[in-house]
Amino acid sequence: MSADSTFPAAPPRIRVVLVGTQHPGNIGSTARAMKTMGLSRLALVAPERYPHPDAEALAAGADDVLAAAAMHGDLATAIADCQLVYGCTARSRRIALDEYTPRIAATRLLAASREGGEVALVFGRERTGLTNEELQLCHAAVHIPANPEYSSLNLAQAVQVLAYELRMAMLEDAAADVVEGHREPPASHAQLESFFSQLAETLDAIDFHKGRTPDAAMHKLRRIFLRAALDEREVRILRGVLADAQRMARLAADRGKA
């Protein structure tokens, strides 16, 4: 599959917000990082030096993103119209916020944006990040897993990683739309457990275990299907396959007794 060619036509309503940026070059690099991944909505909250030639120099062709950037005096104003706001942060904060990896955060932000809401991804100052007050305006935190001995990503690099994960999530969404025309909700825990129960019954019915302990095989099969992140329709299809296998097993058993 040519990944680029399935690039969705409409950019998502996802806003990147930079708070108190100290180096204008990072604003330019951020614009470039955003544009490479199809993001276009930038907001700047009290940047220390902006406009500035370093920003244009590092934007390298993403000057349209810079030109369209909104300017605000504080974070609350910048995200006033947003339904979902995630703040990027280093670890160990005194604020109790749910924390997501970039991959999970991207999926959640995209889902909210597809429902029509404005969503925002907020990045703090290069040296000090976001203040506790600013984090309290966020619904959750995003943390990029990093080397515990050296976890300080450059600001624009952090934007690039999140923008990349957003693009990967968008591509998966676009592929699902092309194939199916709409998106199914993820299967719930209860639906998955029902599926696993039926899988266990089916394995018994087709004599898969052949006297061995069933636990190891079921554990591995669970891992496969949990990793596949099944949606409701996919669980239905798989259960249909199991049902037909169970039917065959019953037929074989009944006919064997006849």
Place this chain on the structure above:
Amino acid sequence: MSADSTFPAAPPRIRVVLVGTQHPGNIGSTARAMKTMGLSRLALVAPERYPHPDAEALAAGADDVLAAAAMHGDLATAIADCQLVYGCTARSRRIALDEYTPRIAATRLLAASREGGEVALVFGRERTGLTNEELQLCHAAVHIPANPEYSSLNLAQAVQVLAYELRMAMLEDAAADVVEGHREPPASHAQLESFFSQLAETLDAIDFHKGRTPDAAMHKLRRIFLRAALDEREVRILRGVLADAQRMARLAADRGKA
């Protein structure tokens, strides 16, 4: 799970190779990007200006990675001892190379590195990338899915994205080790296609399609199992389940005729 705390003790034997870098600042930013994700092996092939103060300035604490960087006159020398070499590239090249996304490439590079081999990830010049001759030294290409209208990631940003995917793959590995004690290689394309053939045969044998066109169901099932990123052992387990279902179907058919 605290992702950082499961950071594996031994950094992987994965080498980042920069060929013909034009801006020394990008070498420093590369070192920083590598170190944030736990990579330490850097090789420079004929950088245009190096050493240079811009490199140290942008390395920002990753100067140990710079100091340990190997210098080479050409790419062949830089990767002479490597078992697996992937070259990062923009699309549409005349060289016929398998092409992977960063996520798949990271999984494959890590698997090869765990088997004890030296592996390398090669990045080209800022403006012109890698030459066709340099790409021919690579086993496969890596392409970062990007905005087709603006796909030019900054060199160090491209390194950051790949390093991040390597780290995500390492974390998954570390978690799998905790659970299972060792890791299987990913299933090859041929192994997956054999599995899908057997799946199609099994669906016919258990009369899953019931007169409907088989294509839509097979397509959905393919997506489920491709998304699951199966390893070799998992394919074997699933094929064992299919074999037993096929056996039941044959038994039912034979007994029906008896």
